Amino acid sequence: MLIDAHCHLDFSAFDTDREAVLANARAAGITHFVVPGTMRSKWPDVLALGTRNDTSACLGLHPYFIDQHGESDLDALDQALARNPHVVAVGECGIDGRFQQSLTRQWTLFDAQLHLAKRHELPVVVHSVQANDQVSKRLRQLALPRAGLIHAFAGSIEQARRFLALGFVLGVGGAITYPRAKRLHRMVAALPDNGFVLETDSPDMPLNGHQGERNEPRHLARVCREVARLRGQSVEDVAANSSANAARLFDLDLGK
Template identity: 40%
Template sequence: MWTDTHCHLDAAEFDADREAVVARALAAGVSQIVIPAVEPANFDTVRGLAAAHGFSYALGIHPLYVMRAPADALAQLGKALQAHRDDPRLVAVGEIGLDFFVPGLDADTQQRFYVEQLKLAQRAGLPVLLHVRKSADQLLAGLRRVGFSQGGIVHAFNGSEQQAQAFIALGFRLGFGGTLTFDRSLQIRRIAAAVPESALVLETDAPDIPPQWLYKTAEQRAAEPGQRRNESAELPRIAESLAALRGWSLAQTAAATTANAHAALPRLAALR
């Protein structure tokens, strides 16, 4: 059975057929999905979806949402973590982090939200789901500055081998998904093949980061606007790319990545 450690099941892209999306995931053998929040406005939504479907969730403020966050957003997160501290489906603080790829985001505001959310996670005894885009070194610096000791998952890892080893040394697992399925993703594929077995977890980031077979070229998008939606049911096929890189069977890949997800997010193990 498979664990999708990062899927935005609450996204509007799933509004028309969310129940069918869940059914396809379960039919494909994806028995657990972690649903991360992105802002206080969707805290209750992700919690409700997790409860309704037997999945799990994380609460946090995404770096792309910090510029529109209400003044008391961090206080709201702190209260939510306290209110739901005994909910076994609350497995992490996330999605949090830094994004220096998207223009127009204030770096200082991002850093403040990132560090304060690390502190909240530390106090709550919860791991974190880290968003990283052109920000791995700054994320690592924040972890060290806070003395963060709860570990977690570096979502959609896209850094260097040196950065991968630095995150692993701090107790993190690395999330791999659709990007892994592209032959041109040479560095990511090389890292996925080389890091210790215990460092690897699988994710979709659905509805985003479509794997190679769902991706449209610029020419295809011009002829048929829109990107084909990713979903959790694609995870076993994504896992085939990891299995090929590691020389593993699919059963070995499922067992290893699920065990690693449980190690990264300890409350997951109790939800089996």
């Protein structure tokens, strides 16, 4: 059993063949999917997916779409979390340091979502790009009761250890399939068994050899094989550890 801990199945890239994509993933051994929210207008689609037995929903405001978030969206998020107890996390939220012009607004939005996660006692799904040191410092200050996931972690071993010490797990995806990602390979090899989850970020983050193509959850099986190779473990052990970590983090009811 494998859980794709981060895939955007609500995106329009899957509108024409979503059921086939899910069937192909199940055939590859992926049995559960965690879908993060990105903007208010997409929450209904995410929530609809979250009613499926094989899918869990998160709600959040993604920093990449900062210009599409309105002043009332945080209040709407608070209300949506209260109305939808099956939501498993707040996110995708965070900081993207590539967009310096919006950093002040990003931090305001991120901090507010962290406080909502604390109020609703939910984990957070964190997007942290070129901001790991600042993000880990803020998370340490706030001391969230449920910690969360650092999605698509690409930092150093030292930065990884700081997040792990706070109770967070690190998302490992298709980036590890690229031969030149040596630092990432070393980091993944050094993680404890309870420190990571496997994810695809579908339809984004295509694997090596699939550049320019739509990514899909079925490719998580290849990510798992690569993680097993890097860690010197069996595929079965990596799959079991990752799935147990995701189920614990998101409090997943896999028998629903």
